[in-house]
Amino acid sequence: MSTATASETASPDLPFYKPQGDEIALFEHAYKHQLPMLIKGPTGCGKTRFINYMAARLNRPVYTVSCHDDLTAADLVGRHLIREEGTFWSDGPLTRAVREGAICYLDEVVEARKDTTVVLHPLTDDRRILPLERTGEILHASPEFMLVVSYNPGYQNLLKGMKPSTRQRFVAARFDFPSSELEQEIVIGETGVDATLARRLVNLANALRSLKDHDLEEAASTRLLVYTAMLIKGGYDPLKACRAALVEPLTDDEETTNALMEVVDVTFGI
Numbered sequence: 001m002s003t004a005t006a007s008e009t010a011s012p013d014l015p016f017y018k019p020q021g022d023e024i025a026l027f028e029h030a031y032k033h034q035l036p037m038l039i040k041g042p043t044g045c046g047k048t049r050f051i052n053y054m055a056a057r058l059n060r061p062v063y064t065v066s067c068h069d070d071l072t073a074a075d076l077v078g079r080h081l082i083r084e085e086g087t088f089w090s091d092g093p094l095t096r097a098v099r100e101g102a103i104c105y106l107d108e109v110v111e112a113r114k115d116t117t118v119v120l121h122p123l124t125d126d127r128r129i130l131p132l133e134r135t136g137e138i139l140h141a142s143p144e145f146m147l148v149v150s151y152n153p154g155y156q157n158l159l160k161g162m163k164p165s166t167r168q169r170f171v172a173a174r175f176d177f178p179s180s181e182l183e184q185e186i187v188i189g190e191t192g193v194d195a196t197l198a199r200r201l202v203n204l205a206n207a208l209r210s211l212k213d214h215d216l217e218e219a220a221s222t223r224l225l226v227y228t229a230m231l232i233k234g235g236y237d238p239l240k241a242c243r244a245a246l247v248e249p250l251t252d253d254e255e256t257t258n259a260l261m262e263v264v265d266v267t268f269g270i
């Protein structure tokens, strides 16, 4: 049974999104030329938000699949289901997107089982076809169909990697932590905190990110900064908010936690 989480977003209102560079133009060009797109970047830096924003901007539905190591080609393409009335075919999220001209977004694509490349390859070169082995159909992707994949190059499991023959089927964009000014605008836009607090939080995040001595798997994300700002805006104690939303999620190591809290005290303490 599929454990893929598929969701559809088709809001007429654009989600709040602040561009990091010219990714909006790149995405629009890729879409226009029917090219698939790969987005790489650390956790919480805006990849998913960007795709939902672009989908709304281009007025396309988006089917999001969170990939995991049990995710198979059938989870993407579909399978026969057995019911009392008999057996019938049920499209998976990729097949639905191909038929409807939607955006199919495969999040953390490197996690998926290798058999998924068999279905992704003919869809991501100039053939743009999806053969449904089980039903004998060969679907030609609708012109509005777009495949977008993302992954975090920082994760260890990248050793599993993506084959060059897969990577080289995509136009690729690299995301990173936003610049200080941009991150302040994001924090303000997401939470409504004032500019002074946003600036202090971004300074704190940058101070935490520049700590080199500690073995953190990944630095504090914009997502965590937004969480922290939300807690403080809601009246929660600022130092406790920093601990709960900016420090504890980064590490389980007590010594590292204490070192990070020292930075919080220095940068943020009253």
Ligand SMILES: Nc1ncnc2c1ncn2[C@@H]1O[C@H](COP(=O)(O)OP(=O)(O)OP(=O)(O)O)[C@@H](O)[C@H]1O
Binding pocket: 016, 017, 018, 019, 020, 041, 042, 043, 044, 045, 046, 047, 048, 049, 050, 152, 186, 190, 222, 223, 226
């Ligand atoms: N450029 C941006 N514009 C608006 N909000 C942003 C931006 N970047 C980050 N955010 C904020 O950070 C949060 C996390 O972003 P998002 O969920 O898109 O991260 P992600 O890159 O998909 O992370 P993951 O790899 O963990 O899935 C968003 O919910 C939003 O609050």
Ligand SMILES: [Mg+2]
Binding pocket: 047, 048, 049, 107
């Ligand atoms: Mg995401």
